Amino acid sequence: MTIWVDADACPVVVREILFKAAVRTGVTLTLIANQAVRVPPSPYISAIQVSSGFDVADDEIVRRASAGDLVITSDIPLAAEVIEKGAFALSPRGELLSTENVRSRLIMRDFMDTMRSSGVHSGGAAAYSSADKQMFANQLDRYLAKQ
Template sequence: MESTQISIVVDADACPVKREIVEAARIWSVPVLMVASYDHHLQPEDGVQVIQVDRSDQSVDLYISNHVSKGDIVITQDFGLATIVLAKGAIALSPRGQQYDNDNIDFLMERRHELAKRRRSGGRTKGPKAMTGEDRVCFQQKLTKVLNSRQENREH
């Protein structure tokens, strides 16, 4: 990825908003890199590069962390990956439109750790809510806002 051209990099294994990402990327003429394990069959298309990695636990995260550039926009549900890409100067968004930043990522990582401890000790935790149409709209609005901001910054 060239540092002058931002890209949208997608942790694509469980990403429910792939179509929305591709649509926004086309409008803004931003290339998309979808990274998924071989367990997920994705088709490259115009403006969308697909990278398939092995199915081991962290392969997608490792690929993304090694190929993301400052200014890229990374779509992921993984707080650990979000932490890494933020440190590299990228923007991290959840598929529900939450922007991860230095103000919220520590809390999210701590909460994830606490929930994992509870599960290991036999406790139950709720999974994420089902994705709604409202969530998709929220994501599209946030991605559009970020892309618009990136465009304005490049013009100045």
């Protein structure tokens, strides 16, 4: 199993949790981003820089992810694609996405996108909180314990 991280928008605090988990469990962790990402020296942790462009990092994650892998992303379309391949998706806020809930999240995302394009301002996502950090850490621990 490999943990893939959509690193362009991943909060630093989530990366730190992932670094510690990879070292503690020996799980391979790979961050993929359009820009250089610093990672600690470890045989379990690596980073891949892809070229700039719309969805280039997402496409690379989809190409590399396999059944049973875990993808860390807040990008719902990316989550839907890796779930179709048999991987799992976990948001930085601790929401584990699955075949049971990703479709409804994708529909809501598309609805909100339509609302924004028609001029309705929804205010955006709430700031990342310590409760989000705790939810993420707990969900990651539960997932890794099952592996």
